[in-house]
Amino acid sequence: MTAPLAEVAASNASLRAFLHGLPGVDRVGAEARAAMLGTRSIKTTAKKHAIDLAIRMLDLTTLEGADTPGKVRAMCAKAVRPDPSDPDAPSVAAVCVYPDLVPVAVAALQGTGVKVASVATAFPSGRSSLNVKVAETEYAVAAGASEVDMVIDRGAFLAGDYLKVYEEIAAVKAACAGRAHLKVILETGELATYDNVRRASWLAMLAGADFIKTSTGKVSPAATPAVTLIMLEAVRGYLKATGRRVGVKPAGGIRTTKDAIKYLVLVNETAGPDWLDPEWFRLGASSLLNDLLMQRQKLATGRYAGPDYFTLD
């Protein structure tokens, strides 16, 4: 980190000065660029590659109060071998579950290479004490989660208490103890402005985020191309300023292959092709995988399998 950036978190005033000194987002320009990139068509040969890449980048997610060990085990089986009729179909990157289901997912995925991500820090609201948030993170990591998806304290952020948000992220990062990657969920649907999305992205990265993630999937709007564009610009700028690469994860409401491919185009054109890797880009989704598999099979055979061919997402 350059010297001035290292000093940014010395106080709330210095954080505020830095974050409010970032260039303002041109809302109309960002939305127009995201929309324009969304209309790019790609060749059929590239489409097969894009679908496989999207599967490899997928954080297959279930975050429901009604989740059961059986549901998580079934999801893990699907994560490893999404299409039982095609051994060449790639596995997803990770499954994402609530902390108490981490042991179930870890047992089911042992030796497969599919990672286990746990939400933490009083997901989705983030309303609890720091002690509880840190304890929940420690619990998930001790249970074997190799990725932690935390939420920021949006109340503190919107009240201008940037230092509180920074210190919380840093404490959760410390609780990951070098054993888990930290994804920081900004919950962009609650941040009110694109300028705030840019500020929250930088704040999370300064505090140690390995990934910045758009949304919990519990708030509308969730991921949008324009918000993701702003976050991709932020990670590109942060790499330039510090030499450290941070990943990006749009999540929530991504349900179709068409949408997934739009995000891949956005990554390629905004952050650059170095981010086109599951190490640096993920798609968080509970019900995208079946559409990717159906489109994949359509490309291979020329026809769609019936909608009930694949097990339910």
Ligand SMILES: O=C[C@H](O)COP(=O)(O)O
């Ligand atoms: O992190 C992922 C999201 O919670 C999934 O949201 P979704 O159910 O809208 O796909």
